[in-house]
Each structure stands twice: as structure tokens, then as C-alpha cells.
Amino acid sequence: MKFFIRVPLKVTLFGEHAVVHGKPAIASTLPIHVSIEAMDIDGDRLIITFNNVLLPIESLALDRKNTKIIEVKTNEETIKKFINYITTALDICEDEVRPGKRKGFLIDLKSPVPTGVGLGTSAAVSVGTIMLCLASYLSTTDVEKNLVAKLSWATEQRVQGAASPMDTYTITFGGIRYIDPSTPKAEFIESPIKMNFIIGYTQKRFTTGMLVRVVKERLRKLQSMTHIIDAIGGVVEEAKNYILRGDVESVGMLMNINHGLLDALGVVTQEHHVIVNMLREAGALGAKTSGAGGGGAFIALARDEKHAEILKSVVKTLGATVVATSLGFSGVEILEKQ
Structure with a gap:
């Protein structure tokens, strides 16, 4: 089959x-x-x-006369983990x-x-x-x-x-x-109105596992860090309510707060700070690092579809990659069986 x-x-x-x-x-x-x-x-x-x-290739050895590949070295650990x-x-x-x-x-x-x-x-x-x-x-x-x-x-x-x-x-x-x-x-959860998001990414500086371990170690050392985790949980509960109401202004403000809390955890890169700040200056209702941090994904909330295209242009001028200007609806699916 x-x-x-x-x-x-x-x-x-x-x-x-x-x-x-x-x-x-x-x-x-x-x-x-x-x-x-x-x-x-x-x-x-x-x-x-x-x-x-x-997938990561670390080096290539070529025959210069005919450009024939003699040897390829890959990052085997990364490939093995993926497999x-x-x-x-x-x-x-x-x-x-x-x-x-x-x-x-x-x-x-x-x-x-x-x-x-x-x-x-x-x-x-x-x-x-x-x-x-x-x-x-x-x-x-x-x-x-x-x-x-x-x-x-x-x-x-x-x-x-x-x-x-x-x-x-x-x-x-x-x-x-x-x-x-x-x-x-x-x-x-579903918003009664369409929310226009810009989703993109930059180079990832650290793995998710590394960042999770770093945050855990900081939580172990500093009691104050637990308050940041609690605050993020509170932001999530508020955000759920505002998404259900279709209050995009409040959703955007909570995105900015969430980004600040991630920064307090120490997982936001300087590159993402620049991108987030530029998106906000371009009128984004909210912008934040998305995921574990250390580079990688980010997300911004536009005012409407036309504004989303403007934010997309801002992202491209900063050297980042845009992957979507909207959220998705479907889960995993089998399209066909033969």
C-alpha cells in the first residue's frame, strides 16, 4: 500500500x-x-x-577538473536525531x-x-x-x-x-x-474575526533541548524565575479569552508582554529584538519570539491583510524568512491511499 x-x-x-x-x-x-x-x-x-x-553538510571534497564529489561529510548527530x-x-x-x-x-x-x-x-x-x-x-x-x-x-x-x-x-x-x-x-479556540499574523524565522542559534535545560537551571537557582513562569501562564489565560472575543488589540499587547517575559528568561536573541522592535515600529499590534528562543521562529500580528503585506516586506528587508501570513485550520490528514 x-x-x-x-x-x-x-x-x-x-x-x-x-x-x-x-x-x-x-x-x-x-x-x-x-x-x-x-x-x-x-x-x-x-x-x-x-x-x-x-540537512547539515559540514564539508565537501571536489575534484576540480570535473567537479566530481569525492567526499561528503555531514553532521551525523543532527541527522541521526532527526531520523x-x-x-x-x-x-x-x-x-x-x-x-x-x-x-x-x-x-x-x-x-x-x-x-x-x-x-x-x-x-x-x-x-x-x-x-x-x-x-x-x-x-x-x-x-x-x-x-x-x-x-x-x-x-x-x-x-x-x-x-x-x-x-x-x-x-x-x-x-x-x-x-x-x-x-x-x-x-x-476560534476568534470571531480573522487575525492576520506574519510568521517567519531566522537562523537558530541553540537547540530547543539546550534552551529548556538552561531555563530549568535558572529556575533551580533563582526563585524569582518561577514568578516569570507563573506570569507567562497568566498571559496565556488572558490571551485565550481575548482570542475568543476577537479583541485583536489586547491579543497584540499580550504578545508583547509574552515576548518581554521570554527575554527575562534569557532566551531572546539580539537579532529577534531588532526584528520585533522594527515590526512594532511598522505598526504591528504585537510581535514576539515564538518557540524555545535562541533565534528561530517569530510572529507578529497585523491590523489587516494589507498591513500584513507591509510587515512581510519589513521582515524581508531584515534578512529573515516569511513562511506564512495567516494561521492554518487543518490537522494531519491522509490525502490518498493506493
């Missing part, structure tokens, strides 16, 4: 880092997707092709539905953004792989999404050591989601 699976990426609106410590968060899917085309193969081999997936999400997801899924059984897969991956920029690429790969595995073993495209979310979160936890359910649950179900990590619960 051959499966075609489309998995949305996601952006964190509110609650970064605090969600790791039991506080709620708000995230949304984006109208950009990782695509997975896969089929069963004989044996228990796993063959993965990377189509437009940016680990796929292999771990398959192991967890197979243990759930067919204990002791392993089958082979040929998987072709396509991604519109580099890995590790804070837009949920690893979670998307985990969710897509779980969906593929369940569909293949159960011989159906009508896969229970609660099971997909549960097993995808377990994949993230096993690979990373610890992970909130935010990314995997948001990507599985789609739309704007209020995440209660203690449940886990992914409550759908």
Missing part, C-alpha cells in the same frame, strides 16, 4: 517554556506542510529519502498495535522549512510517521486522532527525554489550540 500524508507545521502564540513546567499554552497550525509519501516494502528495512529537506523521530515513532506504534512485529517502509519526506527553527518540524515528522504506521497496520485511512496524538507525544518524550504535548496535539488536530499539559487537552 502507498500512503500520501500531509502534516501541518505549527507556531506557538503564547506560553513558551512555561508549558514545560505545567502551565497552559496556545499554539496554531500553519498553512504549510511536511508531506510524507510512503509504502510498505518487504523485510524490516527502513529507506528514507529527503526531498527538499535541509530517530521516525524510527522511534514506528517502534512505539508497532508496540501499540502489533507487539513484536516489524515491517519495512520506504518513506519520502518533503519539508518547506529547515529542521529546528521552532515551527514543529520534528513533531510533524513524529505525527506523520505515527499516522502512516497506524494506517498501514490497521489497513484504513480512518485513523483515530486521539491515538495519533498520544503516540506522537510519547515519541517526542522518548527522543527528547521530556516534552510537552503542545506541538504533537496541535499538529494532530489543527487550528488554534489551548493546551493544558496536565490533561493533556487540546481545546479548539
